[in-house]
């Protein structure tokens with residue numbers, strides 16, 4: 013067990029694990045005991061932090077050094093920022109944090125904990141990319157009769173810079189309407205069906221969504237570059253849209269060829285639009301492309317626009333010039349609890365590492 017190792021051995025083991033991976037074919041999870049503000053992990057070793065810290069003044073875990081029992085909400089926000097500084101150290105530059113956090117009523121007023129954390133994080137150099145609202149139908153019964161029961165929490169997405177790993181296409185295939193549109197920043201699912209004995213259940217769906225969005229499946233072990241999805245626009249439209257069905261009908265009746273459609277897509281909404289696949293090498297559309305686009309637009313009328321946002325498909329993943337075997341992305345939960353994040357990450361073919369102050373929360377040093 014990692015918990016039984018001397019602290020320095022533990023750091024060596026974690027270092028080897030994070031640098032080289034577990035060295036086996038299946039994804040693994042490593043469990044370590046420690047403080048979320050002082051992780052026994054090397055720099056630049058993690059791709060994604062997904063975590064649910066103890067909320068302010070909600071539950072006393074009864075352990076020395078715990079977060080959550082600070083005297084004021086401002087002190088709690090400071091403690092979370094201390095954690096974020098440490099997570100910044102262990103995250104690779106392309107990494108992200110998804111922090112699940114809720115608010116607390118203090119003297120009958122909301123303490124504005126999520127807002128305080130966001131502001132403190134932004135002041136400390138984080139980019140706050142999304143404040144995702146996770147809404148649920150059910151929830152803990154609340155005694156108050158003079159206000160509405162709380163039915164939402166937040167998941168704050170933070171990054172180190174503007175260039176982070178993000179797979180909106182993969183995410184929207186799983187959680188969108190399948191036509192590549194952005195599914196938006198409201199997550200609707202209930203807590204109850206995920207609830208075990210644990211008093212602070214953390215739904216697997218929070219973790220699944222964060223991993224799909226922001227943890228690369230594979231990356232180069234040498235330069236750390238994640239493999240990015242490569243997509244290509246097809247000529248297929250989302251047939252659930254009546255406008256799309258009409259556009260396809262007109263294209264068929266007008267005898268438009270795939271070259272016509274490609275020309276419409278290359279020229280975009282205006283003829284001066286950016287060229288995509290069909291270019292003449294000067295960054296401008298060739299005469300031939302412009303002519304095909306004009307023919308297509310004559311047949312389609314206003315419906316030509318439908319083809320400018322035709323469905324995309326995945327055609328592969330980027331390679332890396334280092335030419336080394338790729339390793340799996342690593343997910344960290346620094347408030348591991350019962351290990352929901354780790355189990356979900358492993359199921360989704362990522363490696364995972366969990367840290368918790370409480371030794372009893374540790375199911376084992378290495379599992380899969």
Ligand SMILES: C[S@@+](CC[C@H](N)C(=O)[O-])C[C@H]1O[C@@H](n2cnc3c(N)ncnc32)[C@H](O)[C@@H]1O
Pocket residue numbers: 046047048049063064065066067073075077078079210212213214346347348349350351352353367368369370373
């Ligand atoms: C809300 S629970 C996490 C729930 C978890 N997501 C799950 O699915 O079980 C918070 C956890 O944070 C741990 N904790 C509290 N203070 C900590 C600290 N300073 N560093 C690391 N873990 C801490 C507690 O022991 C507890 O297990």
